[in-house]
Amino acid sequence: MSFISILAHGLTGLGALVLFASGLGVFRMPDVFNKMHAGTKATTLGSVLFLVGLGLFEPSWMPKLLLIVLFIVLTNPVSSHALARAAHNEPSEKPDNLIIDDLADSKGGGQ
Template identity: 55%
Template sequence: MSILGYIFMIFGAAFLALGGFGVFRMPDVFNRIQAGTKATTLGAFSLILGVGLANPDWLIKAILIIVFIAITNPVGSSVLARAAYKKNVKQYVKEDGKAGE
């Protein structure tokens, strides 16, 4: 059980690191938000679930925290992205003229 928890923790930490990398690597606000949100939501999920599995006393609390993150994190990111879009933040355009991937 605890080994499974550690695997989850490493998985989550890797995703958090990828999310942080994505925030640096991506060209504009929208890409950065999607990198930050998706990667860190999954990363935080597995990190906290890993802590819950490694220490079964905290499992229920960990699941509650995951539920709370599942509600708040996407809402916050969608609000940020919407505000940026409504304020006409410049979108990244590739050199060949097509809109960003």
């Protein structure tokens, strides 16, 4: 087994594990912002590792896989941010376990 092959196995396995962890995190976390922590960071890194690992198995696929990775890294935090903003703006969706909430204070003060 060459070095590249070991690296490919390691990256793919680790990526799959991180993707699993993101699913578990979304399932277990208590409120929407914390779900987002698992759903954004873990899926992004998981996809990066998994796709790059598969690309090492088939080197000719690498450019296309890197393109998918690039799109995911660029777009995933944006959609997550938009959802977080929506969750904070909508009173019925907002979680009530926040210890400090500067955003609500600054909105309340502004009006």
